[in-house]
Amino acid sequence: MSRRIGYARHVVAGAGLALVLLTGCRKHNSYAPPPPPKVGVAHPLEREVVPRLDATGTVTAYNDVDLEARVQGFVQSIDYKDGQQVTAGTRLFTIEPAPYTAKLQQAHASLEAAEAQYAQADAEYRRQSSLGRSDFASRSAVDQAKATRDTDKANIANAEAGVALASINLSYTHVTAPFAGVVTNHLVSVGELVGVSGPTKLASVVQLSPIYVTFSISEQDVQRIRADLARAGIQLSDTSKVPVEVGLMTEQGTPHQGVLDYAAPQVDPGTGTLALRAVFANKDRALLPGYFVRVRVPLKHLAARMMLVPAAALGTAQSGHYLLVVDKADMVEQRPVTLGPQEGSLQVIGSGLKPDDRVVVTGLSRAIPGAKVAPETAAISGG
Numbered sequence: 001m002s003r004r005i006g007y008a009r010h011v012v013a014g015a016g017l018a019l020v021l022l023t024g025c026r027k028h029n030s031y032a033p034p035p036p037p038k039v040g041v042a043h044p045l046e047r048e049v050v051p052r053l054d055a056t057g058t059v060t061a062y063n064d065v066d067l068e069a070r071v072q073g074f075v076q077s078i079d080y081k082d083g084q085q086v087t088a089g090t091r092l093f094t095i096e097p098a099p100y101t102a103k104l105q106q107a108h109a110s111l112e113a114a115e116a117q118y119a120q121a122d123a124e125y126r127r128q129s130s131l132g133r134s135d136f137a138s139r140s141a142v143d144q145a146k147a148t149r150d151t152d153k154a155n156i157a158n159a160e161a162g163v164a165l166a167s168i169n170l171s172y173t174h175v176t177a178p179f180a181g182v183v184t185n186h187l188v189s190v191g192e193l194v195g196v197s198g199p200t201k202l203a204s205v206v207q208l209s210p211i212y213v214t215f216s217i218s219e220q221d222v223q224r225i226r227a228d229l230a231r232a233g234i235q236l237s238d239t240s241k242v243p244v245e246v247g248l249m250t251e252q253g254t255p256h257q258g259v260l261d262y263a264a265p266q267v268d269p270g271t272g273t274l275a276l277r278a279v280f281a282n283k284d285r286a287l288l289p290g291y292f293v294r295v296r297v298p299l300k301h302l303a304a305r306m307m308l309v310p311a312a313a314l315g316t317a318q319s320g321h322y323l324l325v326v327d328k329a330d331m332v333e334q335r336p337v338t339l340g341p342q343e344g345s346l347q348v349i350g351s352g353l354k355p356d357d358r359v360v361v362t363g364l365s366r367a368i369p370g371a372k373v374a375p376e377t378a379a380i381s382g383g
Contacts, residue, residue, distance in 0.1 A: 040362030040378030041326050044307040049348050053297040057215030061289045063179050063207035068199035071172040075192050082185040086177045093175035093202050104166040111159035118152035125149040181207035211282040215295045216273035228302045244278035246293040254296045311347040313361050324360040324367045326375045334369040345382035
């Protein structure tokens with residue numbers, strides 16, 4: 001029994017010694033902060049950027065006129081197909097020319113009669129003048145002959161005017177295209193009486209090549225552009241030197257090239273905008289009147305080197321746009337910036353950024369202003 005008790009004491013003592021040894025070897029627990037989050041940083045790109053104006057415009061026809069019947073009569077023929085492309089002077093409608101041909105012949109006959117009457121009156125005046133110089137005719141008779149001759153001469157002028165008017169009216173019976181363009185569908189039928197109570201609309205002619213695009217820019221843009229152009233030695237009125245590009249809503253970019261054609265002389269006080277117009281060759285007729293288009297005015301004379309960053313790196317706050325910049329101590333700073341135009345996936349920075357700034361371009365969600373990060377060099381691509 002005593003042996004068992006002694007054995008148990010040895011076991012307990014050994015266990016206690018082991019516990020003491022284990023307790024003495026265990027290290028105390030301590031908090032280790034996590035490492036700073038990794039973010040990708042890059043210096044802004046520097047390259048030449050052409051400033052531009054972006055707007056929305058409307059395509060309008062270069063010429064668009066209604067064809068109207070200017071004389072009364074029955075439509076004798078329609079001499080084109082609806083939607084046909086025609087050249088200037090192409091006959092489109094014929095309105096019963098026979099009555100007007102007869103009136104022209106009548107006017108010519110009246111002219112011939114007036115000319116004959118004048119010839120007889122002129123001969124009589126010459127005879128009376130000769131007799132008057134020999135005192136065989138009174139002065140009164142000479143004056144009467146002269147008055148008759150002058151009246152008959154005036155009748156000739158009146159008859160000539162009648163011929164001209166009859167000729168003009170006859171020409172109105174043939175309605176022709178005033179310029180090259182596309183003719184719309186006809187609005188009258190063959191045999192229909194037109195021009196009874198005034199001009200009757202027959203169809204329209206629309207010129208599609210060249211073509212106009214009209215748009216507006218703000219008063220602030222006008223003042224800034226005028227100042228910039230003045231520094232470049234260009235006046236806003238010298239429109240032919242200002243290129244304009246447009247793109248349809250279904251197109252990528254602005255593939256259609258034109259030039260500024262007109263700038264209004266004053267800003268509309270109601271809208272605070274200046275009306276502008278550009279002209280395009282439109283040889284393929286891709287632009288049609290009534291289209292809405294994206295307008296871009298590249299101001300190539302004002303090109304300058306500027307800084308660009310990925311547009312995805314931009315943030316927006318109530319105070320405006322900002323970028324996250326890592327300083328020399330690897331601390332994140334929220335930097336307010338102003339924006340220029342967007343160049344593809346890149347954003348031009350107008351102010352607020354320096355060439356040697358390290359801009360956070362990846363891992364933006366891990367970059368907290370005022371916190372430290374582990375920056376890694378990244379590349380900026382796109383444009």
